[in-house]
Amino acid sequence: MNDMDLQIKINEAWKLKKDGKKVEALKRYNEIFNALCQEPTEYAKKFKETTQDDDDTRKILPKYFEKALEYLRRDDIACKISNNMGTILAELGDIDGARKMFEQAVDLTPDDTNYPDPRVGLEELK
Secondary structure, X not given: OOHHHHHHHHHHHXXXXXXXXXXHHHHHHHHHHHHHOHHHHHHHHOOHHHEEEEOOEEEEOHHXXXXXXXXXXXXXXXXXXXXXXXXXXXXXXXXXXXXXXXXXHHHHOOOOOOOOHHHHHHXXXX
């Protein structure tokens, strides 16, 4: 998904939430996140130490997940989408789901980014 399409879809999800269509907004954010996850998988496959071929099978090694996570942390898009999903889930009363999304947002926040929103969300769930 190119940056222009991504921004259009994010804007659509935000408008749905703003219009009170939380379930539809959550679905749209989920679609966006799933699309975002396609790129890291391709990125991770490029590194020799991420997979191992044995006979007719290919094993995915821990380094694969590290590289995919590294890719998702290249900017703040994935963490913000996860945070927005957590917010909607909290508003819908799904506290466990919201907690998981806020924790994911914390994990996906780039180290050099000051983005306290998911931590605030976690605190507000207590």
